[in-house]
Amino acid sequence: MSAKVAAVHYEDRIVTAFTAAAVLWTVFGMLAGVYVAAELVWPELGFEQPWLSFGRLRTVHTHSVIFGFGVSALIGTAFYSVQRTSHVPLFAPRLAWFVFYAWQATCVLGALSLFAGINASKEYAELEWPFDVAIAAAWISFAVVFFGTLARRRVGPIYISNWFYGALIIVVAMLHVVNSLALPATLTKSYSLYAGAQDAIVQWWYGHNAVGFLLTGGFLGMLYYFLPKQAEQPIWSYRLSIVAFWAFVYTYIWAGPHHLHYNAIPEWVQSLGVVMSLILLAPSWATMINGVMTVSGAWRKLKVDPALKFVVLSLAFYGLATFEGPMMAIRSVNMLSHFTEWTIGHVHSGALGWNALITFGTFYYLVPRLAGRPLWSAGLANVHFWLALAGVMLYVIAMWGAGVSQGLLWLSLDELGEVRYGFVDVMEAMAPYYALRLVAGGLFLAGAVLMAVNLWRTMAGIETVRVAPPAGALAAESGA
Amino acid sequence: MPVSVPLSPLLAARVLRSPGVVFTELAERPPSAARVFFGFALWLLILPPLFAFIGTATFGWRLGVAPIVLPVPVIAAISAAYFVLLLFGLLSTAMIARWMAKTYGASESFGASLALVALVGVPLALGSVAHLYPHAFLNVLVLVPALIWSMYLLYRGLPVVLGTDPRRGMLMASSLIAYLLVAWVSLLGVTVVLWGRGIGPRIGA
Numbered sequence: 001m002s003a004k005v006a007a008v009h010y011e012d013r014i015v016t017a018f019t020a021a022a023v024l025w026t027v028f029g030m031l032a033g034v035y036v037a038a039e040l041v042w043p044e045l046g047f048e049q050p051w052l053s054f055g056r057l058r059t060v061h062t063h064s065v066i067f068g069f070g071v072s073a074l075i076g077t078a079f080y081s082v083q084r085t086s087h088v089p090l091f092a093p094r095l096a097w098f099v100f101y102a103w104q105a106t107c108v109l110g111a112l113s114l115f116a117g118i119n120a121s122k123e124y125a126e127l128e129w130p131f132d133v134a135i136a137a138a139w140i141s142f143a144v145v146f147f148g149t150l151a152r153r154r155v156g157p158i159y160i161s162n163w164f165y166g167a168l169i170i171v172v173a174m175l176h177v178v179n180s181l182a183l184p185a186t187l188t189k190s191y192s193l194y195a196g197a198q199d200a201i202v203q204w205w206y207g208h209n210a211v212g213f214l215l216t217g218g219f220l221g222m223l224y225y226f227l228p229k230q231a232e233q234p235i236w237s238y239r240l241s242i243v244a245f246w247a248f249v250y251t252y253i254w255a256g257p258h259h260l261h262y263n264a265i266p267e268w269v270q271s272l273g274v275v276m277s278l279i280l281l282a283p284s285w286a287t288m289i290n291g292v293m294t295v296s297g298a299w300r301k302l303k304v305d306p307a308l309k310f311v312v313l314s315l316a317f318y319g320l321a322t323f324e325g326p327m328m329a330i331r332s333v334n335m336l337s338h339f340t341e342w343t344i345g346h347v348h349s350g351a352l353g354w355n356a357l358i359t360f361g362t363f364y365y366l367v368p369r370l371a372g373r374p375l376w377s378a379g380l381a382n383v384h385f386w387l388a389l390a391g392v393m394l395y396v397i398a399m400w401g402a403g404v405s406q407g408l409l410w411l412s413l414d415e416l417g418e419v420r421y422g423f424v425d426v427m428e429a430m431a432p433y434y435a436l437r438l439v440a441g442g443l444f445l446a447g448a449v450l451m452a453v454n455l456w457r458t459m460a461g462i463e464t465v466r467v468a469p470p471a472g473a474l475a476a477e478s479g480a
Numbered sequence: 481m482p483v484s485v486p487l488s489p490l491l492a493a494r495v496l497r498s499p500g501v502v503f504t505e506l507a508e509r510p511p512s513a514a515r516v517f518f519g520f521a522l523w524l525l526i527l528p529p530l531f532a533f534i535g536t537a538t539f540g541w542r543l544g545v546a547p548i549v550l551p552v553p554v555i556a557a558i559s560a561a562y563f564v565l566l567l568f569g570l571l572s573t574a575m576i577a578r579w580m581a582k583t584y585g586a587s588e589s590f591g592a593s594l595a596l597v598a599l600v601g602v603p604l605a606l607g608s609v610a611h612l613y614p615h616a617f618l619n620v621l622v623l624v625p626a627l628i629w630s631m632y633l634l635y636r637g638l639p640v641v642l643g644t645d646p647r648r649g650m651l652m653a654s655s656l657i658a659y660l661l662v663a664w665v666s667l668l669g670v671t672v673v674l675w676g677r678g679i680g681p682r683i684g685a
Contacts, residue, residue: 302647316658327669332676429544432617
């Protein structure tokens with residue numbers, strides 16, 4: 001029996017693989033972002049090459065950071081935490097490796113197809129139908145591995161992080177399949193099953209819930225597992241986390257129409273989107289307060305642990321983004337903010353301030369544990385922290401300045417009631433903000449590169465540590 | 481009887497030159513809220529609206545296109561509203577700090593919180609000299625470094641003035657920044673809603 005105990009261990013090599021992939025995608029995706037930011041300052045950087053044009057490169061940027069970086073980080077951390085909260089190794093480990101290779105291949109080939117100009121013209125769902133089929137296959141495999149592991153768990157309750165990861169898997173599967181339904185014309189071209197306003201509603205039902213269940217829900221799963229681990233104490237209020245989960249899941253799914261204010265969709269649909277967006281503030285902030293109070297009990301760890309700082313800051317930006325979002329969903333605010341750089345600033349306060357920082361904090365905690373030795377340089381991680389903070393603050397301020405100016409200029413009329421400023425006038429006014437944004441993006445990217453070096457040096461030449469499930473769990477298994 | 485910190489406008493210069501000394505003095509002898517407000521904070525709060533009034537009346541708003549010129553009564557109303565908002569920002573932040581104090585083991589003295597918030601605001605208040613030429617991007621360029629300076633003063637000063645462990649102070653300062661970010665973005669939202677309802681200056685016709 002002792003031989004059996006020694007043989008059972010968590011499947012963590014795949015976590016290392018997903019983490020490494022996520023770090024590479026961070027650097028590549030943010031580099032693409034900085035490049036398109038530079039193109040807005042110096043348009044000649046497109047060199048008249050179609051594949052380097054803003055239109056193509058911008059989708060490569062969003063694709064790489066959301067699906068390459070974000071989803072790789074989520075699948076990796078889901079695999080890590082579901083084993084530990086279930087006290088069993090991963091179900092169907094070979095299928096888990098299939099998820100890894102299928103996902104990475106889809107992301108790489110998908111990015112190449114976007115460079116080539118193959119594009120389904122749906123925001124955050126740009127990949128053409130063969131990729132959609134591949135994504136569905138990889139995602140269902142992810143679901144089988146995750147829920148299979150949960151089904152075999154040796155712990156009674158299902159821990160809250162798994163509820164969020166579970167919601168991510170189920171809802172994203174639903175969103176992806178419904179939004180991607182299309183009639184293929186050729187291998188690289190398909191036509192959406194929906195038309196006109198219907199297509200817009202389905203697209204933003206998908207788009208906003210991708211933000212909701214992937215960039216918010218999925219990363220809350222990460223927060224709920226890794227924050228208590230880093231703080232070495234339980235969540236401040238477990239009950240609040242459960243209430244917030246159900247309120248979050250129920251409310252988020254209705255909020256999509258706020259992307260379509262003043263458009264050709266029924267007004268009541270817009271109003272429903274506004275009301276649900278406003279209600280959404282409650283579960284979002286309940287979660288933030290839960291996180292902040294959990295950390296506030298763990299302040300003694302702040303000095304020794306660079307990872308926790310990232311988490312603290314990510315909670316502040318989570319609070320900002322989840323307040324700003326409902327506010328921008330109000331029609332009379334949206335009137336000014338829509339289509340302006342303010343939206344870009346809002347997205348980045350969430351994407352850089354929340355998603356990237358919580359993931360960086362998690363990686364600084366996770367990688368030393370996968371390697372079985374301390375982080376290569378805590379000092380470098382601290383430098384990264386300040387670069388990230390400066391980058392995200394500067395980014396958001398630049399886009400607030402640009403967005404509000406842009407909205408005001410677009411809305412200003414001359415004596416005859418005509419639009420006073422033309423497109424070129426407004427673009428000229430934007431130029432200095434775009435330069436500031438480029439600096440901000442550069443700072444954030446520089447921090448991410450430092451992290452990549454730091455994590456690589458921590459892990460280089462080392463096999464992933466083998467960790468066995470707690471003895472009690474195995475004893476229960478052999479006794480059963 | 482020991483003399484408490486002289487709350488004159490000169491304090492602004494001292495907190496920029498040697499913040500550590502000022503913060504320690506404040507921690508040793510926390511002044512009353514009324515003295516902080518009338519002796520120091522109020523004068524600081526007057527600066528940005530004053531600069532904004534002079535700048536807008538002289539040059540008009542410059543958002544990167546032709547200047548937007550507004551009538552003097554409108555500029556006066558906007559500057560007064562600006563003052564009220566800054567006042568609200570100062571008092572609400574100090575109150576939030578006092579409300580959070582128990583969680584982070586910090587001093588619950590309102591005078592100390594108010595003094596801290598006022599001192600942290602010094603770089604921004606002085607940086608508002610950029611309002612004398614209300615070009616949007618120039619103001620961003622001047623106020624961003626001022627903001628960084630203010631954040632530095634907050635992180636450095638909070639644990640000293642409110643007497644808590646630096647690590648707990650770091651958390652509390654971050655929570656205050658979260659509040660300020662939300663307050664700032666609410667301000668943007670409220671302004672836009674008012675504008676949408678026709679309250680506020682008309683740009684153009």
